[in-house]
Structure formats: structure tokens, C-alpha cells
Amino acid sequence: MxxxxxxxxxxxxxxxxxxxxxxxxxxxxxxxxxxxxxxxxxxxxxxxxxETHQPVDALNIRHHPNGRLTRVCSGCGTDDGNWQIYPCPTIRALEVQS
Ligand SMILES: [Zn+2]
Incomplete structure (x- = not known):
């Protein structure tokens, strides 16, 4: 073969x-x-x-008072009700470990 x-x-x-x-x-x-x-x-x-954990751009006014686009996860949030920064822990867990 x-x-x-x-x-x-x-x-x-x-x-x-x-x-x-x-x-x-x-x-x-x-x-x-x-x-x-x-x-x-x-x-x-x-x-x-x-598919659940896609990167999306969201307006971040928490860390940037004038607003700034930040890449976040479409499927994850944080305990305080904010978006999870992308890549989220789920996507990081799927990355190939070398
Ligand atoms: Zn996620």
C-alpha cells in the first residue's frame, strides 16, 4: 500500500x-x-x-471607555456577564498540543 x-x-x-x-x-x-x-x-x-465558539468582534467599553472592538467568543461569557475573550478556554483546549 x-x-x-x-x-x-x-x-x-x-x-x-x-x-x-x-x-x-x-x-x-x-x-x-x-x-x-x-x-x-x-x-x-x-x-x-x-461552530458554537466562533470569534466575533464586540465593542469593549469596559476596558476601553471610548469603545474599541475586541475579538470575543460567540458561545462563551464570563461570570460577571461579559463576553469571553477569543480564543476562549474551550477553543484553547482544542488546540493541538506539541
Ligand atoms: Zn467559547
Whole structure:
């Protein structure tokens, strides 16, 4: 198998494994078939979280008495009733850690 492991490549692999491929390969194929729908479900859920936490510009008069646009989260607020500065804790938690 060469090239990128696209959904199509993985599906073809998983669906075309036969008894002749041996137990380890068959186990991998079964695992792929079980895990792929779960990964797709999690990606959909992640997209909904990101949709909820969009950056929007709001007029900030609390820290800037004359008003100034500040990027805030469309889905989060603070305990004192203000917008949460973007990126909010939820979006920061989704960032890839290196
Ligand atoms: Zn947020």
C-alpha cells in the first residue's frame, strides 16, 4: 500500500481483507471498521463545538471607555456577564498540543 491513507484507501483495505491475510491483518481491518465511524462521529461533534465558539468582534467599553472592538467568543461569557475573550478556554483546549 503506497500513498496517503485516505478514507477510500482505508475502506478498501478493511473491506478486502481475507482469511489468507493472517490474524493480525484481519484484526487491524476489524479495528479500522469499528473505529472509523466513531472517528467520523467525533469529528462531527468537534465541528459543532467549533461552530458554537466562533470569534466575533464586540465593542469593549469596559476596558476601553471610548469603545474599541475586541475579538470575543460567540458561545462563551464570563461570570460577571461579559463576553469571553477569543480564543476562549474551550477553543484553547482544542488546540493541538506539541
Ligand atoms: Zn467559547
Amino acid at each position: 503506497t500513498g496517503p491513507l485516505t478514507d477510500e484507501v482505508l475502506t478498501e483495505f478493511a473491506e478486502n481483507v481475507s482469511y489468507a491475510d493472517g490474524p493480525e491483518v484481519r484484526a487491524m481491518a476489524n479495528e479500522l471498521l469499528v473505529l472509523r465511524p466513531r472517528v467520523a462521529e467525533l469529528e462531527t461533534q468537534l465541528a459543532r463545538v467549533r
